[in-house]
Amino acid sequence: MALPNAEVLFGDSPDAPKLSKAEVATRFDGLMQAVDNAPTRVLGPQDVASAFSAGHGIDFTGQPKSAYGALAKALEAPELVKGISAEALASVTDALEQLKGQQPDLVKDITTGSPISTGLVAFDLEAPAKMLTPRPTPLRNRIPRKKGIGTSHRFKRITGFTGTGTGGVGNIHPGIADTTQTNFAPSGASQSLYYARGPKISYAGDDQVVPYSQFSVSDEVTWSAQYAGQGFQDIRQLSRTSLLYSSMLLEERMLLMGRGTASAFLGAVAAPTGLTLTARSAAAGETALSGVSTNIYIKVTSDAGDFGQSVLTSAANVAPSGGQVVDVTVTLPAGATGLRVYVSTGASDPGDASRWYAGRSGYATFTLQGALPTSGTAASTVTADSTAYANGYDGILPICTGANSGYVNRLNAALSTSNPGSEWQAAFASLYQAVKADPDRTLLNGSDRKQLSDALKTSSSSNYRMTITQDEVSGVTLGDVVNTIVNEVTGKGVSVEVHPWMPQGNSVILSDTLPVPDSQVSEVWAAWNVQDLMGIDWPVTQFAYESSSYWYGTFLCYAPAWNGAITGIKLV
Template sequence: MALPNADVLFGDSPYAPPLSKADAAVRFDELMKAIDNAPTRTVGAQDVVAAFSAGHGLDFTSQPTSAYGMLTKALDTPAITKGLSPEALASVTDALAQLKAQQPDLVKDITTSSPLSSGLVAFDLEAPAKLLTPRPTPLRNRIARRKGVGLSHRFKRITGITGSGTGGVGVFHPGIADSTQTNFAPAGASNSLYYARGPKISYAGDDQVVPYFQFSASDEVTWSAQYAGQGYQDVRQLSRTSLLYSSMLLEERMLLMGRGTATGFSGALTAPTGVTLAARSAAAGETAISGATTNVYVKVTSDAGDFGQSVLSSAANVAVSAGQVVDVTCTLPAGATGVRVYVSTGASDPGDASRWYAGRSGYNLFTLQGALPTAGVAASTVTADTSAYANGYDGILPIVTGPNSGYTRQLNAALSTQSPGSEFQTAFAAMYQAVKAEPDRILFNGSDRKQLSEALKGSSSSNYRLTVTQDQLTGVTLGDVVNTIINEVNGKGVAVEVHPWMPQGNTAILSDTLPMPDTQVSDVWAVYNVQDLMGVDWPVQQFAYESSSYWYGTFLCYAPAWNGSVTGIKLV
């Protein structure tokens, strides 16, 4: 900016004697010389910081941390408050307040939470997402899968011949003499030819028709999800992979515990009967009921595993007092994997809409203790049977607990500790006696297998012994597990296996093959599929990618009598 000329700076003034133009020029020259000789300095950012840190000559008791703080403190000093009128001081203060409200980022330090709560930081996000979903399918991996055609799979069975002791066919003594004469003509026939021969043998058999069923699962990925995930994960690929795993897992569970309603299948479970409640003092390790001071009302259903339950039973009730628990007992129908309990409380029964799911038991007793449920799944949602499905087949558990099984037993107790494994020895003997079965494996729930192993170690009658060898002096491996039960009938080892989805309280005694030659049965259990599992990508009809799985088939057991079950195992 140009300086004013000499006349403007030093010209005539009503308050001073007039100057000649020569005198004014001299004074102007002296001013310019003084300006030229003045010291110069460039003020940088560090000078500003140093000025704030030093207080800039102001008497601060604590140093400000921002420009706003510096100006605010400066306005409080006597030099400023005396030099400005009250109106001017108020105007400056108000302007600073508005500046702070409009530009908070200028009056705060930058930290991990300022000026943004999420921080001005990068995200250390690891791609892709981790798929932490268990997906074991041991039955699906083991059971034979064969090609089917048509609407159903059919086969014929010869279930007994004279002397086999099976199929309801009796026996006869085959001894004959020279004089023995036997006529094969049916009763009432005119044929009266007699020959020297023994009696004619008999047969029993049946036709088996197992219908095919369609199965499917689906998933959808919106375009926004797919495109927003670019650079992180292929969401469409994740959807397809998850759909494949889900379909396999659902089939695995059907193979284990599915129930069908078509002809020849087990059908729906009936509700438990004989429901009784007994209030008693809480024992050691139990928690007395809370949330109930009058009566407890209970209804139960028969558990069908992962796919549902029966209808509700009739209600039972009992009065409870402080310090008590309630034992719920019932009679379970054949095929039930346990009991589900629904409870409510009050001076009178509040009805199913207020009866809440309290838990499940793998045998016929459930103990109500602790805080009674007041939310969650209500009994009012159990309005129809979900234990069996028209579009489904019988899995292993319904077959080995059904009327055609070679052995069924509901223990309603813990496994024996006096003679560990005796429940299965009884089963082996009965199955051998009936059809000469020699089972290959037993499927357990993990908790029940642990109970069997603990029973072996804790039994006073067993020859179990812990031995510490020389190389274990600095470290001992604890624990042991039962992996085989020797069949005391025929000396064969029966494998003990844990199935990941087996409901607690249930075991399945299985034969993979038959112990007889020329049976024409290569595998006792088999899957027949008209179309095995496949994936379908639907045409894009909207802003989404849609996929489905599909398979069309059935599951069957050629020889149910060579399989059995022990259920109702109490959890300890």
């Protein structure tokens, strides 16, 4: 329907003088301005609620007080009732009632849980993700890294000559007389000349060939992960950084406890022998076995640190009584950092698939106590030896506990409290006696270093005294730690250090340099790499970004006899 024009609105009144077109236009403009300036109002949920209030919306005077009331009253008007069929009127009334019934849902309040359970709220998400990932690599940071070539590193050693007392070369007496005659002719020569001279000295030496191996780890970032992470974190950058640190951490662990199978290396660790089980009453601080009403069946392996374990032993069994614990005791082979224990129960042996990993020990005894495991890693997963790898090398622990080490002592006991540090003093004396070694440092697990420090504090020996001083403000400082062991043979201070990945129960004694003039050994330990650590981004061949690390090298010790190890330290 079109609006009437300006002349109809303002120029056609019989009681008013005829208006000019200019006056009509002026009045029309005034009307439009008044309409524009009229107050406006936007209806909100509360206005709708008021319009559809309970009841028929009629006040006490009979006048409608809401939109609903006005519509309801209009439907009752006689002229409307007469002009519309009963069915149509009933339909309109019913629709109005349905609209009224929907009122609560239409006008429900908006809260932190409505109309969406999680709320119409922003998430206070802090970016980027926090990297709670320890990554210490003290050996890698300290050990020299040198450039190699070819497929192996080779060096020759003179391990002794007459007078050194090393290399298996015996000593001779140099005294001579005027009549002394010594023949230097090769053995089996037809003629020989004798001269007035002292006896000829002897030498010992060897040729060392250490092969290089390749190492690599990889990662992948899908396109969806990269693009979905925009605005929160650069996922590719996270992947590359994690790959770098992962490579360095894995190399650190190989430098400490890796084992190789090539001819230059020590190879796999044998399984333990002499497995015995002893049931006894639980001692103070121990928890008696629970949930055991039948036999306990045990198999064990030699622990080789982070990279694996030996094959399983045969099973042994015992039937403990109430209030008892079971001691699992073995003889550990050379190179083992401890033992791992697998346990099952039953009237008969249920087999390796139901024999569960119960824990490890850093010395030759493991005590079963409390509730035995009923799930986890099964013994059936130990299908082959994993202590050594074809693409690997010997690390510090294998070298210091191997056949060429200068000293190995398997304690199978706690550290001495009557004479703290005596285990290291015995090692220092033996190393000095053998090759005149003067070690620089010893590496321990954190728990073992704490035990050494506690042994000093609890010692009854009068050779040690601790003084606790009190200041004027805040009281006393508790705790003390052993940071140096004085070599009682040479007088040199040997640094005591915790290595973050050292298996509990093991300590190595290291020489960084040799106390031998003109030895041609600038450092005892060295990493030789044909190619040092590098990163590779692979060409994109699918909806993903792929990266790898790579390095090609080996690790060697020029003088194993100047190093040693103390193993089998009981945890207390």
